[in-house]
Amino acid sequence: xxxxxxxxxxxxxxxxxxxxxxxxxxxxxxxxxxxxxxxxxxxxxxxxxxxxxxxxxxxxxxxxxxxxxxxxxxxxxxxxxxxxxxxxxxxxxxxxxxxxxxxxxxxxxxxxxxxxxxxxxxxxxxxxxxxxxxxxxxxxxxxxxxxxxxxxxxxxxxxxxxxxxxxxxxxxxxxxxxxxxxxxxxxxxxxxxxxxxxxxxxxxxxxxxxxxxxxxxxxxxxxxxxxxxxxxxxxxxxxxxxxxxxxxxxxxxxxxxxxxxxxxxxxxxxxxxxxxxxxxxxxxxxxxxxxxxxxxxxxxxxxxxxxxxxxxxxxxxxxxxxxxxxxxxxxxxxxxxxxxxxxxxxxxxxxxxxxxxxxxxxxxxxxxxxxxxxxxxxxxxxxxxxxxxxxxxxxxxxxxxxxxxxxxxxxxxxxxxxxxxxxxxxxxxxxxxxxxxxxxx
Amino acid sequence: xxxxxxxxxxxxxxxxxxxxxxxxxxxxxxxxxxxxxxxxxxxxxxxxxxxxxxxxxxxxxxxxxxxxxxxxxxxxxxxxxxxxxxxxxxxxxxxxxxxxxxxxxxxxxxxxxxxxxxxxxxxxxxxxxxxxxxxxxxxxxxxxxxxxxxxxxxxxxxxxxxxxxxxxxxxxxxxxxxxxxxxxxxxxxxxxxxxxxxxxxxxxxxxxxxxxxxxxxxxxxxxxxxxxxxxxxxxxxxxxxxxxxxxxxxxxxxxxxxxxxxxxxxxxxxxxxxxxxxxxxxxxxxxxxxxxxxxxxxxxxxxxxxxxxxxxxxxxxxxxxxxxxxxxxxxxxxxxxxxxxxxxxxxxxxxxxxxxxxxxxxxxxxxxxxxxxxxxxxxxxxxxxxxxxxxxxxxxxxxxxxxxxxxxxxxxxxxxxxxxxxxxxxxxxxxxxxxxxxxxx
Numbered sequence: 001x002x003x004x005x006x007x008x009x010x011x012x013x014x015x016x017x018x019x020x021x022x023x024x025x026x027x028x029x030x031x032x033x034x035x036x037x038x039x040x041x042x043x044x045x046x047x048x049x050x051x052x053x054x055x056x057x058x059x060x061x062x063x064x065x066x067x068x069x070x071x072x073x074x075x076x077x078x079x080x081x082x083x084x085x086x087x088x089x090x091x092x093x094x095x096x097x098x099x100x101x102x103x104x105x106x107x108x109x110x111x112x113x114x115x116x117x118x119x120x121x122x123x124x125x126x127x128x129x130x131x132x133x134x135x136x137x138x139x140x141x142x143x144x145x146x147x148x149x150x151x152x153x154x155x156x157x158x159x160x161x162x163x164x165x166x167x168x169x170x171x172x173x174x175x176x177x178x179x180x181x182x183x184x185x186x187x188x189x190x191x192x193x194x195x196x197x198x199x200x201x202x203x204x205x206x207x208x209x210x211x212x213x214x215x216x217x218x219x220x221x222x223x224x225x226x227x228x229x230x231x232x233x234x235x236x237x238x239x240x241x242x243x244x245x246x247x248x249x250x251x252x253x254x255x256x257x258x259x260x261x262x263x264x265x266x267x268x269x270x271x272x273x274x275x276x277x278x279x280x281x282x283x284x285x286x287x288x289x290x291x292x293x294x295x296x297x298x299x300x301x302x303x304x305x306x307x308x309x310x311x312x313x314x315x316x317x318x319x320x321x322x323x324x325x326x327x328x329x330x331x332x333x334x335x336x337x338x339x340x341x342x343x344x345x346x347x348x349x350x351x352x353x354x355x356x357x358x359x360x361x362x363x364x365x366x367x368x369x370x371x372x373x374x375x376x377x378x379x380x381x382x383x384x385x386x387x388x389x390x391x392x393x394x395x396x397x398x399x400x401x402x403x404x405x406x407x408x409x410x411x412x413x414x415x416x417x418x419x420x421x422x423x424x425x426x427x428x429x430x431x432x433x434x435x436x437x438x439x440x441x
Numbered sequence: 442x443x444x445x446x447x448x449x450x451x452x453x454x455x456x457x458x459x460x461x462x463x464x465x466x467x468x469x470x471x472x473x474x475x476x477x478x479x480x481x482x483x484x485x486x487x488x489x490x491x492x493x494x495x496x497x498x499x500x501x502x503x504x505x506x507x508x509x510x511x512x513x514x515x516x517x518x519x520x521x522x523x524x525x526x527x528x529x530x531x532x533x534x535x536x537x538x539x540x541x542x543x544x545x546x547x548x549x550x551x552x553x554x555x556x557x558x559x560x561x562x563x564x565x566x567x568x569x570x571x572x573x574x575x576x577x578x579x580x581x582x583x584x585x586x587x588x589x590x591x592x593x594x595x596x597x598x599x600x601x602x603x604x605x606x607x608x609x610x611x612x613x614x615x616x617x618x619x620x621x622x623x624x625x626x627x628x629x630x631x632x633x634x635x636x637x638x639x640x641x642x643x644x645x646x647x648x649x650x651x652x653x654x655x656x657x658x659x660x661x662x663x664x665x666x667x668x669x670x671x672x673x674x675x676x677x678x679x680x681x682x683x684x685x686x687x688x689x690x691x692x693x694x695x696x697x698x699x700x701x702x703x704x705x706x707x708x709x710x711x712x713x714x715x716x717x718x719x720x721x722x723x724x725x726x727x728x729x730x731x732x733x734x735x736x737x738x739x740x741x742x743x744x745x746x747x748x749x750x751x752x753x754x755x756x757x758x759x760x761x762x763x764x765x766x767x768x769x770x771x772x773x774x775x776x777x778x779x780x781x782x783x784x785x786x787x788x789x790x791x792x793x794x795x796x797x798x799x800x801x802x803x804x805x806x807x808x809x810x811x812x813x814x815x816x817x818x819x820x821x822x823x824x825x826x827x828x829x830x831x832x833x834x835x836x837x838x839x840x841x842x843x844x845x846x847x848x849x850x851x852x853x854x855x856x857x858x859x860x861x862x863x864x865x866x867x868x869x870x871x872x873x874x875x876x877x878x879x880x881x882x
Binding site for chain 2 (some may be wrong): 187188190193194196197198199200201202203204208229261262263264267269270272273274282285286287288289290292334
């Protein structure tokens with residue numbers, strides 16, 4: 001019997017745990033789900049005979065080590081900053097580790113020790129990062145194997161609301177960590193364009209958008225992610241003149257969000273004085289010199305150079321920023337106040353479903369001709385618990401874990417899933433769950 | 442004999458030390474100038490018989506304590522972050538301390554202990570903060586003493602180049618710490634306008650300027666300082682509906698500087714990859730999508746929505762940002778590269794002089810009528826060593842030190858110079874040195 005330890009039973013764990021439970025009998029697995037909140041862990045495990053839920057505070061190193069010692073592999077769904085604690089114990093106890101998070105410098109630093117210990121710390125095996133790596137590498141290797149040379153690489157992904165529940169002026173609802181959405185674009189974006197290094201400072205990330213069409217789902221717009229340059233070397237696309245990764249939103253979102261940025265509503269650097277006694281209307285007013293309770297609408301439209309009957313104004317108004325309702329929070333930044341408001345406006349309701357959209361565009365030269373390869377993926381949520389996000393984050397992790405347990409993965413050290421041994425079997429199994437790319441050249 | 446310990450013999454020390462040396466015989470003082478760089482300290486003391494220069498690394502606590510123990514008062518010209526080390530020793534040894542820096546939370550926390558030890562830690566007694574406090578409090582108290590009620594308070598200050606050496610398109614040269622100039626406006630500004638709290642996020646601090654006229658010196662423009670709200674309570678102007686502190690520049694500076702901000706050239710959050718091998722032209726190009734070596738000028742003008750024959754374009758061009766010259770620096774941020782370039786362009790030359798401009802505008806009601814009181818100060822540098830900046834920062838510190846040594850100051854604890862016992866004698870003596878406000882109602 002092989003033992004799987006899952007650290008964290010939060011948002012993205014539903015599909016992952018279901019996969020392990022469904023395969024437990026056949027694969028002869030025993031699953032331990034550990035969370036600081038025992039009830040949460042129990043709610044995922046239920047009465048399954050090959051699984052148990054336990055209470056675990058991962059900052060208690062001895063307890064953590066005891067659980068890891070007893071496991072064959074560790075799957076960490078912890079907040080990104082806590083993976084490193086699990087990784088250090090895994091190194092010491094020579095256990096494999098799987099996470100869906102970006103490789104941090106701290107994690108990277110364990111590479112040589114992990115190689116020496118003959119263990120694999122597989123990271124970035126969720127959706128984005130995760131499925132994007134798998135499908136990009138499949139496309140890139142296909143092109144290169146037939147003698148093509150990659151000239152452009154663009155990759156976009158977004159977590160959105162499913163079309164039938166897309167019923168607000170922003171065409172957006174939260175399907176993932178709201179704080180990350182509110183603080184998006186606050187670091188300089190770096191990418192490559194026509195062979196030239198390009199930077200976009202935070203003050204204009206949402207102004208420099210591109211349009212992307214996904215067949216059957218219409219037009220989307222994209223804004224640039226933090227660092228596209230760092231993918232050139234691991235993807236083996238040094239030949240590419242343009243490399244850009246971005247986030248997908250419905251049309252019009254970025255323009256309106258940029259106006260919130262310009263106003264100062266996404267500022268997370270200070271606490272608004274006396275915020276509890278302020279109304280949203282007063283807060284909005286405080287970002288506009290010359291604006292007062294009476295002329296706020298006109299002053300806002302003038303400052304943003306938009307019409308009071310236009311789409312952007314409608315989006316801002318719909319959020320309730322003009323309403324004289326009390327904020328009622330103390331010691332909070334403008335970004336935290338905005339998040340609080342958005343969480344009332346942009347929450348997926350019980351019966352509503354989410355949607356994942358991913359798109360790659362890879363240009364290449366082959367036989368002295370230029371080609372462009374497109375691949376796109378759309379995944380719909382199945383229920384409030386089995387969301388598209390939980391499915392696309394959890395299943396790649398689960399499948400990778402199974403492959404490692406079966407000894408089918410030869411990679412060791414700190415890795416992301418770029419090699420063929422990852423993308424071939426994982427994409428194949430994902431397609432059986434309806435996670436299937438459409439390809440077009 | 443009374444002993445004065447001066448910590449730091451850098452930029453702003455020339456006038457301060459000269460004042461102490463000139464008064465040493467009459468006042469029966471002995472002055473010790475301590476700096477990590479012994480030669481620098483010696484160059485300020487020369488062969489004066491009532492003074493000595495010593496080498497001191499203030500992070501060596503025992504040495505620092507020995508010098509403080511032997512002194513009657515300590516004047517700290519250290520970098521702001523190091524004052525607290527001196528303050529802790531002064532508290533322990535019950536010595537008075539004088540600095541020209543803003544009171545930090547750490548310094549503030551020593552207030553009760555300083556009161557208990559019956560010592561004065563006088564901070565913010567330079568130019569800005571310093572002379573601004575003295576003259577503002579004199580005006581405010583005058584208004585309040587005759588029964589007037591302050592309704593608006595605006596205060597501006599700038600270190601500029603003297604008009605006869607004002608010969609570049611920016612009408613600006615460095616007269617103070619260049620890094621602070623490059624990183625100015627990167628925190629949200631907070632102020633009060635018509636009774637309403639107002640915030641300006643970093644992305645538009647240089648767009649929201651006001652015009653200020655200083656009689657005899659023409660028009661200036663101003664941008665808002667970080668936190669004007671924090672002055673309402675200490676200044677006793679809770680009655681004011683508008684409170685704003687700002688920095689003065691010559692007309693046109695802020696618009697052009699804002700364009701450098703929009704481009705991303707003041708970004709200090711990341712290192713530019715391969716910066717040593719880049720030219721300034723290539724760096725500029727990297728901030729504009731679609732720009733290349735050939736179309737850069739046109740793309741820049743289009744992006745900034747300015748004319749290639751206009752004043753702002755001229756300012757940017759004059760800096761050398763279009764030149765194919767190698768940057769030649771490694772591991773530097775855009776802000777550090779910009780600073781490096783500006784230090785070649787905006788340096789005061791040997792024979793050139795600086796200028797300080799300060800202006801207060803205080804509105805008040807008196808006998809049911811509205812009045813506006815203006816005061817302005819212009820100080821010219823005397824030489825490369827005796828700059829207007831060194832004079833206006835150093836003399837208030839020196840005079841305050843003298844008053845404390847003579848027992849004429851009753852304040853104790855952590856203070857800024859707001860009380861009458863500071864502004865009356867210090868402004869009076871400053872006027873004898875030509876630091877004299879012009880008043881107008």
